[in-house]
Amino acid sequence: MMTALLIGLGAAAQGITGMGFGLLCAPVLIESFGAAEGVRQVVLLSLLLNLLFLSREFRLVRPVSALGLLLPALVVTPFLKTVLKQADPRLLLLVAGSLTVGSAGFLAFGLRLPWLRGAVGAGVAGVVSAAMNVAGGLAGPAVALYAVNTSWPPQAVRPTLQCYGALLNTVTLLSLGFPTLHASQLGALVIGSCVGLLTVNRMPRTIAQRVVLALAGAGGVLVMVRALT
Structure with a gap:
């Protein structure tokens, strides 16, 4: 029940702010299904949301910016998969929880790093994003920080x-x-997506983002405690 609820909340948050699904759902899915299966579930569910929401706003995409982030991420993803496959599952839980808490904190404080702009910033953000995605299904925070630093419209x-x-x-x-996805997960994803689409123009994004980050931070802490105990 809790897993389905968080998937619904994460889908709604993704529709409103452009991110948040992985932050909310990665900790509980990794805890519930194990590190490897949990990450795969987060990535697949995130992909379904990406395609759904992109179909409505594809004309506003900055293709050059997306490509600049993607190329370095594509280069390192296969290598990261090989390295992390040999890691201790408890270590992956700890890494995923730490990345969640750290990312939520950075985004909450609106961290800006002027030197992380242009091609260098895109390369760093893409590599970090790919690493976080393979380790914990958290592709969004690194590129969101890059978007803030470079002042995207x-x-x-x-x-x-x-x-x-x-x-x-x-x-x-x-x-x-x-x-392997469950019917309850897909149902929660559909309901949450509908909520996000209906409220995207009604709820202030700053409020929605604060709620997402608070819940994500709490979830990340729980996963870290679980990994350590």
């Missing part, structure tokens, strides 16, 4: 993140393999 942030996420998640799934 607000109307382009959500569709460009969806475009980048769709491409990276496809490659990640081809590398990690496809998971």
